[in-house]
Amino acid sequence: MKSLITTLIMLLAMTVIGQVNCSKYYPFGEGTISEYEMLNKKNKPEGTFKYTVNKVSNSVGITTATINSELFDKKGNAVMSSEFDMSCDGNAVSMDFKSMMNAGMIKQFQNSEVEMTGTNMDVPNNLSPGQNLPDAGIKVTVNMSGITMNMTTDITDRKVANTETITTPAGMFDCVVITQSSSGKMMMARFNSTQKTWLAEGVGMVKTEDYNKNGKLQSTTVLTSFSN
DSSP, X not given: OOOOOOOOOOOOOOOOGGGTTTOSSSOXXXXXXXXXXXXXXXXXXXXEEEEEEEEEEEETXXXXXXXXXXXXXXXXXXXXXXXXXXXEXXXXXXXXXXXXXXXXXXXXXXTSEEEEEEEOEEEESOOOTTOBOOOEEEEEEEEETTEEEEEEEEEEEEEEEEEEEEEETTEEEEEEEEEEEEEEEETTEEEEEEEEEEEETTTEEEEEEEEETTSOEEEEEEEEEEEO
């Protein structure tokens, strides 16, 4: 079973000089467009994501970006769209816990009543190998035709593993590699998995891999284009 992972990490770009010090890894810029391709464990396409920064606002030292997320199936047909926020205080970026709900879950429950609560995922501006990062999590309650289902995901053991240069269809990037563990419950079933994320300055996530509890690769998400 696929866990609720953080596959909706935002990719933003700078447009205002005053925003330079807000975020090192997730600079904010209205109109920035980032696209990803999702691949299954056999490296076959499963669909794409498109993220557009619709609005950036500032209030009492906090910069907030509102991002529109669009999901497409492998034939290019639009599946759904949603919005969520991320904020920055100059020291770290805090990503809305709603971004932890993965593509499969979003698609599966798009016609149901969904309530989400949780703890945001924070990414400090200063990252170095060996550094531990704060935990995060999400609880999802779904009401489907009178039946209530509860799902939880806890993101733990987050740390900066190393640095690495990788190439994607969007180009070559110098990255820090962040690893984490995911565990939780979907109705009566429990799951455990791990993730690796490649994060580039000024771009954000350029690649992520999801592994099952036995360490076997289950899915990959890779950046295919980035414009601002």
